[in-house]
Amino acid sequence: MRETKSTCPYCGVGCGVVIEHDGAQITGVRGDPDHPANFGRLCTKGTNLHRTATPVVLQGQRLRQPLLRAGRGQAPQAVGWDEANAHLVRELLRIRAAHGPEAIGFYISGQLLTEDYCAFNKLARAVLKTPHIDSNSRLCMSSAVTGYKQSLGADAPPCSYTDVEQADCVLVTGANPAWAHPVLFRRLEAARAAKLARGAGHKLIVVDPRRTETAELADLHLAIQPGTDVALMHGLLHACIWQGWMDAAHIEAHTEGFAALKDLVREWTPARAAKTCGVPEADLWRAAEWFATSPRSLSLYCQGLNQSSSGTAKNTALINLHLATGQIGKAGAGPFSLTGQPNAMGGRESGGMATLLPGHRDPTNPEHRAEVAALWGLGADEALPGPGHTAVALFEAAARGEIKALWIACTNPAQSLPDQALVRAALERCEFVVLQEAFAGTATAAFADLQLPAATWGEKEGTVTNSERRISRVRAAVPPPALARPDWQVVREVALALEAELRPGRPSVFATDSPEALWNEHRDSTRGRDLDISGLSYALLDAQGPQQWPFVDGPRERLYEDGRYPTPSGRARFVASPVRPTAERASAAFPFQLTTTRLRDQWHGMSRSGAVPGLFAHEGGPVLRLHPQDAERRRLVNGELLRLRTARGATVLPLQTDARVGLGQADLPMHWGAEFLAGDGINALTHGARCPDSQQPELKFAALDVASAALP
Template identity: 40%
Template structure:
C-alpha cells in the first residue's frame, strides 16, 4: 500500500459525471462540490465529447452558448460538416438535412472526413465536395479555406472591422496555406480545396457543424476556432441559415457546462473574475474562499491523474462508463482497481466501471424521474416522470440531496446549503443562479415547458419566448466584466492574463484567433505503421450501456471491427471478415476486418465495445493515447499509431 499521508480534505474528493443527467441534478452536484466540499476536482465525460465546443465558443465569442439553431438547416444555401458524421451520430438531424438535399432547393454539401461516410457520399452524389484530410491536419485544411476566402476577396470587411479583432494576425498566419500547400500537408485534391473555399466564400447563407472529427483530434480548439473564423470573416453569425453549430456529443452536455458540474463556475461565470466568484458566494451565502477559484478547474484527464498519483482518494462516478470510454484502458483499470482509492459508481446498470467499484448506488433512468434538459441549440425541455424506478433505485437528484443532508452542508449562517428538496425547487434555485448570465432561465417555469414544449434560452421577462439565435446584433460576450474566460494561446494552452485581456479592449467584438498547423504527437513508425482513428456506428451509442441491451441493435452491430483500405488489405493479405490483432504501444484488440474507403495507412475502429465476455480484448480505447488538446483538454482519440497482424 502506498503512503498518502494522514490528511484528508476537500482536495481528496473527485467527481466525474455525465452528459446524460438532468439540469437540476447537475446544479445540485455543482453546489455540493464547489460550496459544500470546496473541491476543484469536478468534471464530466463531456470532456471527451463536447469540451472543445465550449472552449471554441469561449475563445471566439467570449462565452459558451450556441450561436445558431436547427432551423438554419432549412435556411442555408451551403452546409459544411467538419468532422461530423451526422448520418451515424445524429440521425434525426441528418433526416432534416436529407429533406433539404433531396428537395427542390438543394444546398451544397461539403463533408470534411477522412472516411467516405454516408455524409461524404451524399455530398459527392449531390454535387458537393468531400475533403478527406489525413487525421491530424484539420488546422492546415481550414487555414487553407481561410486563405482562399481572404485572398479572393470574399471577406465582409464592414462586419469584420465593426465586430471582430485580430484580422491582421489571422491573415498573416494563413497566408502560407495556399491550396497547393494544403493539398500536400492534408493529402487532399487542390481543386477540391478551391471548390470548397468558393462555396463558402460565395454562398449567401452557410451553416457549419463541427463534431468529434475535429474535437477529438490534434489541435482541437484551434481547428474549431478556425471554423468560427470562417463565419466571422463572412459576417455569417446570427442570421437565418448563416451560422455555426459547435455540436454536443451527448443529450445533456450543455447542462453539464451551464451548471458547473464540469468544473467551470455555473452560469458561464469566469473563475478568474473575483466579481463572478463573489456573485456565487452571495447567492450560496458562503465565504468566497470556499469556492475553488485559485486555479483553473481540474479537467477530467488531470482528475484521473490525481487519482492515479494518490491525492484524490474518493472518486464518485455518475452515469458514465470510463472503463470503456477513456483512453488507454489498461491504465484506467489500474486506477479503478487501486485499493487505496474509494470508487463510488452511481448508475442504472452494472457497467464495466460499476463492476470495479467499491460502492454502487442504483440510479433511476430518465423516464423514472423528473427534470429539465437543454439540447445543443439551447432549447430547454421538461421531462416528466412516467414510471417509478425499480427496486432500490433512486433519482440522481435524490441521491445527491441525501448525500448533502448526511454531510450536513451549511451556509455561513448555519442554514442548510442545499435548500431545495425536489426537481422543481432545484430548478428555481438554478434560475436564480442563471439570472443575468448568458444562459438566463428566469423567464421559464415547469408550467411553460409543459404547455409550450421546448424554449431556447436566454428566456427572461423581456424575452418570454426565448432566443432563437445569438449575436444577431454583432455584439459578443467579450467584455472583460462579462466574459466566461480570458482566453488562451491556441498552440500552447497558455492562459491570457486578465490584465492583458483588458488591455486588448475587445469591447463586445469577437476574436479572430489564429493558429498554425503543427504535427500531431503520435505518428506512424516502422514498428507501428498505421494510424488508427476511432468513431461511432449508427447502431450503438457510447459504451452500449443501453443500446447493447437492445436485441435489435445488438443484432445489427454485435461486435467491433477494424476498417482498412483495399490497398492495406492486399498488403496485409487479409480479406473481409478475417480476424486481426490491432496493437498500439498501450494495448491491443482482436477484431474482424472490414475493407472500406479509409486512407491507405489509416484504420478505423468503433469505440463503443467494452467487455463482450470473450478472451480477446475488443475496446478500441485499449489502443488510444493519454494526450489532450492544450486548451479544451479533450483527449485525442483520433490519433494512435498501431500495427496489424493476421491472427
C-alpha cells in the same frame, strides 16, 4: 394506457418522445409531433427506447439496490440506503480529514439532468470544498466550449435547427450526422431535396477522412488526412482572401485580430494546404468558393474537430472562416457545434465541470466564485475552491495517489476513457470508489466499493438542453425499480449528512428538495449572464413546450444578429492558431492512423442500447476496417482475426476491408470495452494527450500496428 411527454436520453439532437405506459411499465414510445427538434420523427435508437425500460430489459441489467463490498476482492453485498449512506459519509469524512478536500473527486456525466448536475456541483464545491468535479462531456464538447469562448466570447452555439433548413451551403466537418445525429440529418436531407427540386441550389460539403454515409450525400467530399483540419481551414481562408470572397464590412465593424490571422494564413496557400491534407487543390478552391459566396453558409461539426490535441484550434479556425466571410448572425448561417450527449449543454450551463461554475462563470475568477457562493447561501468565510482536475487529469491524479476517493455517476470510465491501463490502475489505487448507476455490471462496477442504484430515463423528472440551446422537460412515467432513486435525491441525502459534520449550525445549501427547486436555483444563477433564462419556469415549459435560451422575455432563435459579441470590446475575435501535428504520429512500428468512430444504432458503452437485440441487426459486433489495398499488401483477408497494438495496449478483432476508409488509416467503433472482447477494450488503444486549452483528449487519433493474430 397513459401518455407522458419526455425527451430522448441519447444524442444531443434532443428529440421529444411520447412515452406510452400504464403507470407501472413503459410499453411504447413514439416521436412527439409537437417537439420542435423532431416534429414526431425518431431514429432507430429512439424508436427502441421502450425496449430499454425496466422491466422490459432483463432484471439483472438494472442496479436495483445499494451494493457494498467489505474489501477488495470480495463480492458486493446488498444493503439498505441507510447503511450505504452511512458508509459513504464515513468514508468521505475519513479521507477528507486524513488527506484534505482535494483528495476527493467527482466524475459525472452529460447524461445526467441539469438538476442532477446542480446537486453534484453543490455537494462537491460547497459542502466538501473539493475543486475536482468533471464530466464525461470533457470527452465530447470541451473544445467546442473553448472555441466559442475564444472566438465569440461566450459558450453559446449561435444557430438553430431551422438554420440547417435555411442554409444554401452546409459544411459538415468532423461529424457524421447521418449516423450520430440522425433526425437532424433527416431535416437537412429533406430541406436539401426540396431546394434542389425547386431549382434553388444547395451545396453540401463534407470534410472527413472516411467516406461516411453523410459524405455519400455530399456534392464535395474532402477526404483529408486525419488531424489536418487546421491546415484545411487556413487554406480555405487563404483562398477566400486571395479571391476577395470576404465580407470586409463585417470584418471592419464587428471583429478584431484579422491582421495577425492574415499574416498566419499567408503561408497556407491552397496548394500547400491541399498537399498537407491530401486532397485535390481544385476541390479546396471549390469548397472555399461555395462556402464564401453562397448567400447563407452553415457549418456542422462534432467529435472530429473536438476530440483532438488541437481541438480548440480546429474550432477557432472554422469560426475564423465564418467571421471573415460574414457567414454568421443571419438565418441559415453560422458555426453550429453538435453536442454528443443529451445534456452536455446542461452541464455547461450549470457549471458542473472543473473549468466552469454555474451560469457560464469561471472558477479562476474570484468574483465569480464569490457570486456563486452567495447564490448558494454560503457564509462569507466559506470560499469556493478554484478550478479542478479535468477528466483524464483526474484519473492521472488518482493513479499518482493524489485522489483517494472517486464518486462516479452515470458513466463508465473503465470503458470510455482513453488509456485504459492508466484508468484501471487509478481506480485500483483509490481507497474508495463509489459508482452511482442505473445499469448493473458495467466495467466500472468491478472497481466500486459502493454501488448506488439510480433512476433513469422514464423514471425521473428534470430538464436537458440540446445542441440548439433548447431546454426540454424530462418526465417520469413509471417509478424506478426496487430501491433505485433519482440522482439528485441520492446526492442530497448524503450532502445533508455531510453538512451536519462539516457545516454544523449553518443554513443548508440543500434546502432545495425537488428537481424544480434545484432548477429554479440554476435559473437564478443565469440572471444577467449570456445564457439568462430568468423568464423561464417549469410551468412555462409545461404549458408552452421546450424553449431556447437566452429567455428573458422570450426565446432567442439566433445569436449575434446585431453584430455584437460578448467580448470586452463587443467584437468577435479572429484566433491565429498555428498548425500542429497530432500528439502521436504513424511510424514504422505503428504504421496505421487509427480513428475511433460511432455506429448508427449503438450508444457510447452500450449500457442501454446493448440491451436491445434488434439494435445489433445493423452492425453485429466490432470489426477493424482497413482499405482493401492495405489488407492486400499485408496479406490479410476479410474476417481474419487481427492483433491490434498501440504503444499502450492491444486487442484482437476481425478485419473488414472497406474502400471508404483511407489508405493507411484504420477505423474502429468505440462502443466495446474489454468485457466484450477477447483482448482489451477499444480504449486500451487510445491515449490521453489533450488539447492544451480544452483538456479534451485526442480520441480521434492513435498510431496503430496491425498483424494477423495467427502469427506468433
